[in-house]
Amino acid sequence: MTWAPSTPGAGRHNLGDVSTEAADTAPRDEDSEVLVPQTVLDKMRELDASAAAAVARTILRIPHASGVPIPLDVPGDPPGTVYWALDPGTSGAPVVIYRESLPGEGGKWRVAALMDPAAYRAYSNGLAEDTLVRGVAAIVAAGTISASEYTSAKVNPTS
Amino acid sequence: MAANSSGNPGSGTDAGKLVTTWRVVQKLDADAWRKLRDDAPLRFVRYLGALGVVVGAWDVMGTPHSATAWLPVLVVVLLLLLPDASSIAFAGFAWQARQARDEAIQASETARESASRLELTVNVGAQTGEAAGESAQARSAPAQPAGEALREFLE
Numbered sequence: 001m002t003w004a005p006s007t008p009g010a011g012r013h014n015l016g017d018v019s020t021e022a023a024d025t026a027p028r029d030e031d032s033e034v035l036v037p038q039t040v041l042d043k044m045r046e047l048d049a050s051a052a053a054a055v056a057r058t059i060l061r062i063p064h065a066s067g068v069p070i071p072l073d074v075p076g077d078p079p080g081t082v083y084w085a086l087d088p089g090t091s092g093a094p095v096v097i098y099r100e101s102l103p104g105e106g107g108k109w110r111v112a113a114l115m116d117p118a119a120y121r122a123y124s125n126g127l128a129e130d131t132l133v134r135g136v137a138a139i140v141a142a143g144t145i146s147a148s149e150y151t152s153a154k155v156n157p158t159s
Numbered sequence: 160m161a162a163n164s165s166g167n168p169g170s171g172t173d174a175g176k177l178v179t180t181w182r183v184v185q186k187l188d189a190d191a192w193r194k195l196r197d198d199a200p201l202r203f204v205r206y207l208g209a210l211g212v213v214v215g216a217w218d219v220m221g222t223p224h225s226a227t228a229w230l231p232v233l234v235v236v237l238l239l240l241l242p243d244a245s246s247i248a249f250a251g252f253a254w255q256a257r258q259a260r261d262e263a264i265q266a267s268e269t270a271r272e273s274a275s276r277l278e279l280t281v282n283v284g285a286q287t288g289e290a291a292g293e294s295a296q297a298r299s300a301p302a303q304p305a306g307e308a309l310r311e312f313l314e
Contacts, residue, residue, distance in 0.1 A: 053313055055312070059305050072291050107302070112293065137288035137291055148292070148296050
C-alpha cells in the first residue's frame with residue numbers, strides 16, 4: 001500500500017490525518033452522490049496535470065471536507081441556494097465551488113464551477129460584500145450565460 | 160559673424176554655459192538630492208555645523224557688540240538651516256512650494272492605490288461572475304458521478 005501525500009483539510013476528514021491513495025482514488029458509495037458536470041470536466045482538462053489532480057482529489061473529499069460557504073448570485077437559482085468552496089491549496093489549482101443538488105438533478109451534491117484561487121481569496125476576505133464586485137459579477141455572469149446560449153443555439157439550430 | 164557671436168553675452172557659447180549651469184542646479188534640486196539633504200544624518204550635521212559656527216565665532220570674536228560684524232556668521236548659519244525652512248515655517252514661499260509638492264506626491268500615491276484597488280475589484284468581480292455563469296450552465300449540463308468522471312485525472 002502506498003501512502004499519498006496529505007491533502008489540505010485532511011485533518012477535518014472523518015478518517016483523520018492518515019489517508020491512502022487507494023482511499024483517494026477508488027470509487028466510493030459517496031462518490032455517486034457527488035456529480036461533476038461536463039462543463040467542469042472540460043475546464044479541468046485545460047489545467048496542467050498536477051492542478052487537475054489536486055482539483056479531482058478535492059472533489060473526492062466532498063461531502064466530508066468542510067467547505068466554506070460562498071455568497072454567489074447565480075442567475076436562475078431558486079432562492080436560498082447555498083454554495084460552498086473547497087480550496088485544494090495547491091499552487092495554480094482552482095477552488096472547487098459546489099452545492100447541494102436541486103430537486104430533480106440527481107445525486108446529493110453537485111460541483112458547480114472552478115474559481116481562480118487568488119480571486120476567491122480576495123472575494124472571501126471582504127470583497128464579497130462590495131457593491132461594485134457584485135455588479136461586475138452579475139454583468140459577467142449574464143454575459144457568460146448569453147454567450148453559452150448563443151453558442152449552443154449556433155451548434156444546434158433546431159433545439 | 161563667429162567673432163561677433165563669441166563676444167556677445169547672449170551668444171551660443173554663453174547660452175550653452177547657462178543651460179549647463181541650469182541643469183546642474185536642477186540636478187542639485189532633484190528628489191534624490193533633496194531626500195539626502197533632508198535625511199536625518201545630513202540634517203544633524205547641518206545643525207551641528209550651524210552650532211559650531213556660532214560657538215567658533217563667539218570664541219574668536221567674543222561677546223557680540225555689533226550686528227554687522229556678526230552678519231557673515233548669520234549668513235552661514237542661515238544657509239545651513241535654510242533647507243529646513245519649510246519645516247520651521249520660515250520663508251513662506253518655500254514652505255508653500257514644498258507643501259504643494261508633498262500634496263501632489265500624496266495625491267499621486269492615493270490615485271495609484273485607488274487604481275490598483277479598482278483593478279482588483281473589477282478582476283475579482285469578473286472571476287466571480289464567470290464562476291456564477293459556469294454554475295448556471297452546470298445546472299443544465301450532463302453530469303457524471305465523481306468517482307468515474309475524475310478517474311482520468313488521478314491516473
